[in-house]
């Protein structure tokens with residue numbers, strides 16, 4: 186046997202042992218024997234660096250240091266799921282499904298693990314990349330850290346597809362978490378708050394050998410990719426298991442919502458016996474063809490639903506109500522609580538939303554209150570224990586002036602929130618707008634954080650986001666905790682932001698109601714900021730999916746002289762305020778005014794590519810057939826209900842090739 190063959194043989198043995206131990210939980214050799222073999226391999230690899238393999242079991246121990254985690258765009262978006270809380274919610278969901286697909290619907294029920302979401306990319310059976318969920322569109326490349334998690338296979342077994350992504354959750358089992366905390370407390374450090382945050386923090390450690398020391402586990406349950414040769418979610422779980430992934434065994438295939446509820450009720454109790462935190466059940470339409478037909482809303486798949494276990498409650502005392510001012514001037518009342526343990530974390534604050542909410546629940550300082558943690562990061566107060574209220578208690582008087590700048594608050598008709606109208610003079614608004622501008626989904630300025638923004642404003646170096654582009658290194662260096670290197674990074678990050686595409690700059694401007702999606706729509710429709718500024722309210726409303734509220738807000742923003750000056754300043758600094766020439770070159774108006782429905786499986790382009798082609802050529806993609814549909818582009822296995830509907834309405838059905846000819 187050659188040296189290379191020997192090395193590969195030991196690698197293969199160690200891989201199998203890893204799998205037995207960490208995935209199957211059934212070791213066949215002792216830890217000592219394993220360590221000896223690993224050592225032997227390490228020595229051989231050191232002597233023969235020519236046989237280096239980035240996926241060798243020796244690299245599980247980590248050691249590589251990552252300073253900055255690269256941002257990677259997910260090839261397929263990682264959607265979040267819609268939530269349901271009752272049988273009625275689930276039955277409503279089923280009704281919606283049955284309107285859109287034909288035939289029987291079966292469901293897979295899977296436990297919803299509370300960890301850090303991850304997407305793993307495999308090519309030719311090897312782990313290529315591991316990326317955090319991030320905002321669902323893009324995340325951080327944490328491959329070096331994920332490779333140290335022993336239950337993540339670095340090489341696959343069996344008949345895996347050439348290329349695919351698999352999604353799941355990185356979790357920290359209770360036991361390992363408790364042990365980590367014991368060690369920290371013994372060392373005089375603060376214990377970690379909860380397993381979920383600790384798991385996601387572990388993925389962002391710079392030193393991968395530190396990640397390797399943490400008892401993380403990786404549970405996988407969702408395949409993504411084109412042409413995987415799989416026809417149902419349940420089958421995909423079984424396949425993934427065969428390829429060597431740790432796929433939870435609790436999943437069940439059921440045929441009705443009643444059976445879904447049985448699964449929910451069973452696990453609402455039994456989950457306490459599991460080694461990991463779970464917070465609900467994920468229910469998916471099992472048949473992938475039906476999933477395709479159902480498609481997605483802008484936020485979530487129509488074919489999946491999360492059912493949340495009932496949140497845990499805690500009782501505590503409300504010490505004080507304080508008020509926060511956001512970047513739009515919106516005032517948020519906050520309840521400062523006597524610290525209390527709730528679902529594994531210490532809760533000190535709860536959101537009170539607005540004046541109406543306080544009045545409705547009659548919440549007062551010194552009350553005893555019930556606190557609940559839903560999906561939100563900040564817990565909320567659900568009710569007051571009136572039996573414990575002191576008879577001297579005074580009803581809460583909502584503030585009438587801004588806690589930060591003293592300006593009288595306003596409340597527009599029909600709105601729940603109070604606002605501080607001092608847009609250009611109220612410090613948290615000034616800082617908040619700039620923080621929004623530099624945030625990840627907007628200009629994503631590397632090397633500049635929220636705290637530095639606050640400092641720059643406080644020192645009088647900037648008062649708006651356009652000022653960022655006039656900052657010099659000399660101005661920045663004297664700031665607290667600012668070294669030469671970080672000053673360089675900051676200036677460089679600001680320069681680089683001039684390459685960020687128009688739609689994200691438009692989002693970054695901070696126009697009320699103009700979120701990411703709306704910004705994209707406006708950028709695509711108008712192509713330049715000048716065109717948007719020139720558009721009347723009526724014209725704006727005529728843009729697809731732009732309502733009156735958004736149109737008014739856009740007009741209001743650009744009617745302001747100071748905002749117009751801001752935009753001019755951004756323009757003079759070379760920030761992208763129009764769609765780039767490259768992008769325009771790929772776009773045509775060929776399909777203008779035409780609406781397409783895409784159904785089935787395609788040969789030459791993927792479904793997503795097809796949809797992009799439609800949009801790039803000025804067409805609109807819709808998920809359901811109506812009289813407004815111009816064409817249905819049908820691939821193999823087009824859904825029978827869609828076919829029937831198209832025929833009934835007399836909509837022309839075209840093939841993939843027909844479509845490609847249309848845009849030739």
Ligand SMILES: [Zn+2]
Pocket residue numbers: 510587588589590591592605606607611612
């Ligand atoms: Zn104010």
